[in-house]
Amino acid sequence: MTTGRLAYMPEPGSVELREYELPTPEPGSLLIETVAAGICGSDLHMFADKHPLKSIVLGHEVIGRVVDPATRPTDSAGRELHPGDLVSVVYFAFCQHCRQCARGLTHLCENAYNHWIASPDEFPHFTGTFGTHYYVGRFQHLFKVPDNVDPLAAVSANCALAQVSAGVDRGGVTAGDTVVIQGAGGLGLWGVAVAKERGAHVIVVDAVQRRLDAAKAFGADEVVSFDEAPEPGDRIARVRELTDGGADVGLELTGVGSAVLEGVEMVRPGATYVEIGNVMPGVEIGLDIGSLTRRSVTIHPVIRYHQRFLKGALDFISRNVGRLPFDQLVDATYPLDDVLQAMEDSKARKVNRAALTMGPDAR
Numbered sequence: 351m352t353t354g355r356l357a358y359m360p361e362p363g364s365v366e367l368r369e370y371e372l373p374t375p376e377p378g379s380l381l382i383e384t385v386a387a388g389i390c391g392s393d394l395h396m397f398a399d400k401h402p403l404k405s406i407v408l409g410h411e412v413i414g415r416v417v418d419p420a421t422r423p424t425d426s427a428g429r430e431l432h433p434g435d436l437v438s439v440v441y442f443a444f445c446q447h448c449r450q451c452a453r454g455l456t457h458l459c460e461n462a463y464n465h466w467i468a469s470p471d472e473f474p475h476f477t478g479t480f481g482t483h484y485y486v487g488r489f490q491h492l493f494k495v496p497d498n499v500d501p502l503a504a505v506s507a508n509c510a511l512a513q514v515s516a517g518v519d520r521g522g523v524t525a526g527d528t529v530v531i532q533g534a535g536g537l538g539l540w541g542v543a544v545a546k547e548r549g550a551h552v553i554v555v556d557a558v559q560r561r562l563d564a565a566k567a568f569g570a571d572e573v574v575s576f577d578e579a580p581e582p583g584d585r586i587a588r589v590r591e592l593t594d595g596g597a598d599v600g601l602e603l604t605g606v607g608s609a610v611l612e613g614v615e616m617v618r619p620g621a622t623y624v625e626i627g628n629v630m631p632g633v634e635i636g637l638d639i640g641s642l643t644r645r646s647v648t649i650h651p652v653i654r655y656h657q658r659f660l661k662g663a664l665d666f667i668s669r670n671v672g673r674l675p676f677d678q679l680v681d682a683t684y685p686l687d688d689v690l691q692a693m694e695d696s697k698a699r700k701v702n703r704a705a706l707t708m709g710p711d712a713r
């Protein structure tokens with residue numbers, strides 16, 4: 351019997367390493383060997399009981415190697431899969447029969463997480479990415495990782511980069527636009543890079559200087575720190591000054607409710623403000639809707655993404671190898687056995703972005 355191991359969260363705040371027999375994939379499904387699994391803010395939210403998912407096999411960011419492609423011979427771009435190929439996987443599923451899927455809004459599938467929340471005691475066990483293996487269901491998309499891409503550069507492609515790409519697209523960012531990005535964490539850095547490639551002038555706002563330095567390394571034209579602009583009004587004034595009265599597009603990537611109140615004031619009348627960071631239900635803010643109407647600012651909340659954004663994300667990384675400092679994205683790696691330590695270090699912000707690394711690719 352060949353077995354693998356995984357990190358199961360039976361309830362928020364606890365994690366168990368468990369061993370299960372490797373599943374034999376059903377038609378359309380695929381087993382991959384995990385190479386790297388990123389630790390994302392959402393994983394930390396689940397662990398801290400601030401997320402709707404309460405008991406799951408942890409992890410959704412992943413790069414892995416194809417074991418046997420007999421049950422799924424091609425990726426979602428129609429390219430042949432071979433044993434050992436590196437792939438990136440859309441972490442949510444689309445069922446094809448719910449009302450949203452039927453309308454073509456597959457990223458809003460009502461059954462997006464059914465595969466993930468199943469108990470690991472049931473087949474196929476490996477439903478989260480914090481494990482030696484990960485089971486890609488038949489309703490999950492996956493794409494080959496281009497040969498020149500380092501696994502750690504692409505480990506968050508299926509979450510942060512694809513998500514931000516969908517947001518930048520939703521904002522309609524185009525050459526010559528000014529874009530204000532709130533938050534220079536993992537999402538923010540990708541946001542800078544993607545908006546820059548579209549020809550925008552990018553301003554980043556964050557409280558932490560080392561994160562703003564990273565934003566510069568990823569191409570930010572201007573940064574606004576909380577040190578130089580401690581009050582919301584100062585930051586709004588500074589961004590308006592840098593953008594001739596307000597940015598064309600705003601992106602909220604902080605996950606802080608009150609950031610929205612600042613952000614909608616940092617954009618010009620008629621602008622689009624894309625909300626991505628606040629994903630936890632229960633965050634209430636006192637929004638001046640009358641002012642928004644008078645300025646005709648559109649707020650576009652964005653959750654999950656169409657699968658084409660994951661292929662686009664991988665291609666984006668591939669063509670920017672050597673141009674962007676991808677080695678700055680993940681600053682700590684841990685073996686699966688140290689998953690609790692990795693979560694705690696991430697929560698305490700001792701590390702910016704951690705990843706679990708497994709198998710012969712680990713480093």
Ligand SMILES: [Zn+2]
Pocket residue numbers: 390391392410411509510
């Ligand atoms: Zn994530």
Ligand SMILES: [Zn+2]
Pocket residue numbers: 444445446447448449450451452458459460461462
């Ligand atoms: Zn559906």
